Amino acid sequence: MLSKRIIPCLDVRDGRVTKGxxxxxxxxVGDPVAMARFYYEQGADELVFYDITASNERRGIMIxxxxxxxxxxxxxxxxxxxxxxxxxMRAVLLAGAEKVSIDSxxxxxxxxxxxxxxxxxxxxxxxxxxxxxTGARPELPSGFEVVIDGGRLFxxxxxxEWAREGERRGAGELCVxxxxxxxxxxxxxxxxxxxxxxxxxIPVIASGGAGEPEHLREAFVSxxxxxxxxxxxxxxxxxxxxxxxxYLAQRGVEMRExxxxxxxxx
Amino acid sequence: MIAIVDYRAGNLTSVARALEHxxxxxxxxxxxxxxxxxxxxxxxxxxxxxxxxDNLRALGLDRVLLDEVIGKGKPFLGICIGIQILFDRSExxxxxxxxxxxGRVARFPNQLDGRPLKVPQIGWNxxxxxxxxxxxxxxxxxxxxxxxxxxxxxxxxxxxxIATCEYxxxxxxxxxxxxxxxxQFHLEKSGAAGLRLLDNFCRLVN
Numbered sequence: 001m002l003s004k005r006i007i008p009c010l011d012v013r014d015g016r017v018t019k020g021x022x023x024x025x026x027x028x029v030g031d032p033v034a035m036a037r038f039y040y041e042q043g044a045d046e047l048v049f050y051d052i053t054a055s056n057e058r059r060g061i062m063i064x065x066x067x068x069x070x071x072x073x074x075x076x077x078x079x080x081x082x083x084x085x086x087x088x089m090r091a092v093l094l095a096g097a098e099k100v101s102i103d104s105x106x107x108x109x110x111x112x113x114x115x116x117x118x119x120x121x122x123x124x125x126x127x128x129x130x131x132x133x134t135g136a137r138p139e140l141p142s143g144f145e146v147v148i149d150g151g152r153l154f155x156x157x158x159x160x161e162w163a164r165e166g167e168r169r170g171a172g173e174l175c176v177x178x179x180x181x182x183x184x185x186x187x188x189x190x191x192x193x194x195x196x197x198x199x200x201x202i203p204v205i206a207s208g209g210a211g212e213p214e215h216l217r218e219a220f221v222s223x224x225x226x227x228x229x230x231x232x233x234x235x236x237x238x239x240x241x242x243x244x245x246x247y248l249a250q251r252g253v254e255m256r257e258x259x260x261x262x263x264x265x266x
Numbered sequence: 267m268i269a270i271v272d273y274r275a276g277n278l279t280s281v282a283r284a285l286e287h288x289x290x291x292x293x294x295x296x297x298x299x300x301x302x303x304x305x306x307x308x309x310x311x312x313x314x315x316x317x318x319x320d321n322l323r324a325l326g327l328d329r330v331l332l333d334e335v336i337g338k339g340k341p342f343l344g345i346c347i348g349i350q351i352l353f354d355r356s357e358x359x360x361x362x363x364x365x366x367x368x369g370r371v372a373r374f375p376n377q378l379d380g381r382p383l384k385v386p387q388i389g390w391n392x393x394x395x396x397x398x399x400x401x402x403x404x405x406x407x408x409x410x411x412x413x414x415x416x417x418x419x420x421x422x423x424x425x426x427x428i429a430t431c432e433y434x435x436x437x438x439x440x441x442x443x444x445x446x447x448x449x450q451f452h453l454e455k456s457g458a459a460g461l462r463l464l465d466n467f468c469r470l471v472n
Contacts, residue, residue, distance in 0.1 A: 001432060002389050045389070070280070070283055074287070074455060075412065075455055098455065201382050226388075259405065
C-alpha cells in the first residue's frame with residue numbers, strides 16, 4: 001500500500017532559511033542544505049522549498065541552493081516561489097529538483113500548467129494554491145477563494161473549480177494551503193482539503209495549520225489527503241518526524257519507516 | 267566507468283549525482299563507443315515509452331543496448347521507464363519496445379472495487395522481495411521505495427520477477443536475469459535503501 005507522505009517545508013530568503021529551528025545543536029539552522037540533510041536523515045518523505053526572495057536579482061541564489069541540496073539528499077524535493085514560466089521551471093529542474101510548485105504564476109497564466117506538464121511531465125508539476133474562506137456566493141459556490149501574492153490579492157476563483165481546472169490542464173499533484181489556518185497550529189482545514197480530495201483524482205497535499213500529531217491523522221483519514229506539509233510542528237522540536245510517524249503508524253496510517261541499514265549509506 | 271544512457275529525456279543527472287555520492291565514476295553519454303567500453307550501463311528516466319523508444323532508435327542506441335550491452339551480458343540496470351522498455355510492448359503509446367524480456371506493460375486501472383484509484387501512483391510503497399537477489403544485499407524485505415508510475419510490467423515468465431509491489435493490483439516491481447536488473451521504482455530518490463541497491467548493482471560480480 002502506498003504510504004502517506006510527510007513533507008517538511010523550508011522558506012528560503014536570499015539563500016537562508018527564515019524560520020529558525022531552535023533544537024538543533026550541530027546544524028547551522030539558517031543553512032537550507034544542512035536543514036534538508038537533517039530532515040532527510042530524520043525520515044522526511046519529501047521536502048519542499050519556497051523561495052521568498054523579494055528581489056529578482058537574487059533569484060540565482062536559490063538555484064545554487066537547489067544544486068547543492070540535490071547532491072546531498074536522495075529523496076524527491078520540490079521548489080516553489082516566483083516561478084512564472086517554462087524557463088523558471090527548467091532552471092529549477094535542471095538544478096536537481098524533482099518537482100516544481102507553481103502558484104500565483106499559474107493563476108495569472110493557467111497555460112503554464114499545461115506547458116510545464118507537456119515539457120517535463122505531469123509528475124513534475126505541483127499546482128499549489130493559497131485558499132481563504134470568504135463566504136459562499138453565486139460566483140464562488142464553495143466559499144473557498146483562491147488568493148495570490150502572499151494572500152494580498154483575491155482572485156474570485158473558486159478553489160474547488162481551480163483544482164479541477166489544474167487537473168485538467170495536467171498538474172500532477174495539488175497542494176492546498178489554508179491561509180486561515182496557516183500559522184495557527186489549529187489543524188488543517190479538513191473541509192477544504194476533503195472537498196478538493198473528492199473533486200480530483202490526482203494526489204492532494206494538505207498544508208497550513210499542523211500543530212499536533214492528531215492533525216496529520218485527520219488530514220490523512222478524514223480529508224483523504226495523500227501527503228501533508230509540516231513546518232512549525234517540526235521546526236520547533238515539539239514533534240520530530242519520527243514521533244509523528246510512530247503516532248500515525250500506531251493508529252493504522254500507512255507510513256514509510258526508513259530502514260535501518262547495517263552500513264549507513266545516507 | 268558506468269555509462270548512463272542519454273536518450274534526450276528523463277532525469278539523468280539525479281542518477282549521476284547518486285553514483286558520485288557513492289564514489290562510482292559515471293558518464294552521461296549517447297556515444298555508442300562509450301557505452302560499449304563502460305563496465306556497466308544504466309538506463310534511467312521518467313518519460314513515455316513511445317518517445318523513449320523513438321529517441322533510442324533515432325540515436326541508434328536500441329541496437330547498441332541489444333547487441334553490445336544486454337546481448338553480451340554486460341551488467342545493465344534499467345530504472346522506471348528503463349524497466350518498461352525491456353518488454354515486448356507497452357500499452358503507453360502502443361509502443362513496440364526492445365523485447366529483451368517477454369511480456370507487456372499495462373496501465374493501472376482507474377477504479378478499484380468501485381473506488382477511484384489515483385493514477386499515476388506517486389509516493390513510497392513497500393517492495394516485497396521474492397528471492398534474495400544480490401542487489402537486495404542489506405536491504406530488508408518490505409522496505410519502502412519511491413514510485414512514480416502509471417504503467418507496470420507483466421513478464422510472461424514469472425521467474426524473472428524478483429520483487430513485487432501492490433497498488434490496486436500486485437505488480438512486478440523488479441526483475442533480474444543474469445547481469446540484467448531493472449526496477450520500476452526510483453533508486454536514486456529512495457533514500458538510503460535506494461542508494462544501497464544502486465551500490466549493490468555497481469558491485470555485482472560478472
